[in-house]
């Protein structure tokens with residue numbers, strides 16, 4: 001024991017002056033700076049490095065003359081304008097990708113908004129009864145795996161018009177996890193809270209707002225979070241129907257006129273937007289269901 | 295049979311069995327008990343004998359299988375604020391502040407009869423009764439277990455219940471906090487004079503607080519084994535009481551019942 005300690009002791013002693021002395025000075029002058037540097041190093045640097053490595057591999061892999069895909073440098077050369085200026089307007093159909101994303105977001109807002117309202121209400125009703133849960137759950141579990149594209153023809157046949165069908169495709173893609181999670185959240189409401197509601201004689205509406213929603217909020221929001229992701233996934237399928245200026249249709253259009261580099265830029269826009277949407281719903285859920293954890 | 299004189303809370307030959315598939319378990323059998331207005335009754339019995347079940351029946355949270363349960367001559371068949379419950383594990387809503395937890399009850403019960411300002415005063419008055427005004431804006435997660443239990447009592451009292459039902463309200467608390475809250479309950483009972491039914495597994499607590507102690511036999515098919523009139527004058531003081539012969543006698547009677555005649559039997563099937 002003591003031998004080991006003696007052997008290991010010297011190195012820290014040697015290093016200690018170099019590490020310890022600068023710290024108090026730095027702490028006094030720029031603790032904030034130090035913290036933000038630490039944050040950049042721990043959170044921003046790793047994904048940045050991975051991204052650069054991936055881009056490099058991509059560049060090398062598709063540099064050959066017969067390569068099917070454009071390289072990153074080619075994407076930059078041909079489509080940099082789309083990246084640099086998201087909000088240009090050259091004509092009613094020729095607008096920046098930022099505008100296109102906003103157009104698509106509006107469509108998603110309708111589809112997802114409807115799915116959120118209908119999903120939470122249906123989940124609340126189904127979750128209240130064990131029998132309904134047993135009846136509906138397997139059906140929802142099956143329906144939730146149907147891909148957005150598969151809903152297209154059904155939706156068109158039902159609505160006969162492209163605009164409502166597009167919104168319906170988003171709606172029907174997003175609603176299942178919302179229903180399933182809300183129902184699970186409602187089933188998980190502790191009996192104690194139900195007893196409190198019963199003694200107070202809360203009616204259905206009061207029970208919904210005062211007990212069910214806050215108690216099931218973590219479940220509801222994880223459903224909404226999955227739902228918002230899915231509804232954004234459905235945008236390309238939905239806009240194949242509607243045409244117009246959305247980001248989804250832009251991809252479909254670029255594919256039809258073989259502008260591969262444009263598609264790659266559009267993919268980045270979609271990915272980043274989807275990421276932001278996901279984080280926003282996640283953050284909202286964390287804020288709203290803060291009190292439910294205990 | 296002749297009409298008996300009006301009884302306040304009348305539990306008449308109540309049986310309760312739970313059905314689980316084809317298996318029927320009789321938990322309570324032939325419970326008869328009459329409780330007067332303003333009386334403090336303690337229910338004591340070994341774990342699992344059906345004390346909570348009995349309290350839930352009075353609360354209306356579960357239905358009687360046979361028999362009748364009447365409050366002021368009216369059948370009890372649903373829960374309601376006139377039979378407020380202080381639950382064993384406080385059951386405060388964690389997303390609401392202390393104030394809002396009581397407010398939920400007050401707004402529901404007095405929305406038609408009190409103005410907004412009166413309701414606010416009433417909430418504060420009830421929090422004051424349990425000395426919790428200082429933490430009105432705290433969430434249940436931010437206060438101690440004893441404080442939560444006090445807020446649970448304030449919430450129940452704020453409904454101005456005819457009968458206050460307490461299900462082992464201090465079971466999870468340390469001895470000091472427990473003594474403090476027992477005093478608080480005695481004080482509230484003296485001031486408001488409401489009817490209280492309290493489940494406990496603590497003999498001293500039962501004797502200290504109750505006018506009568508209802509002792510239950512072991513389950514299954516538990517029933518009331520004995521009812522003890524405590525008969526110690528109020529106000530009661532826990533320190534002076536300890537050496538008083540009435541107290542010692544009552545305590546001994548309950549202990550004899552629990553540990554001699556109805557010893558706890560593990561897994562009685």
Ligand SMILES: Nc1ncnc2c1ncn2[C@@H]1O[C@H](COP(=O)(O)OP(=O)(O)OP(=O)(O)O)[C@@H](O)[C@H]1O
Pocket residue numbers: 312313314319321339340341342343344345346347348495513
């Ligand atoms: N909903 C239910 N379904 C089936 N059995 C039940 C139900 N509720 C209670 N029981 C059974 O009834 C018996 C009495 O339960 P109860 O909770 O009333 O006991 P208790 O006297 O309050 O016990 P403790 O002192 O541990 O709280 C137990 O054996 C329990 O398993």
Ligand SMILES: [Mg+2]
Pocket residue numbers: 345346347461462
């Ligand atoms: Mg119990």
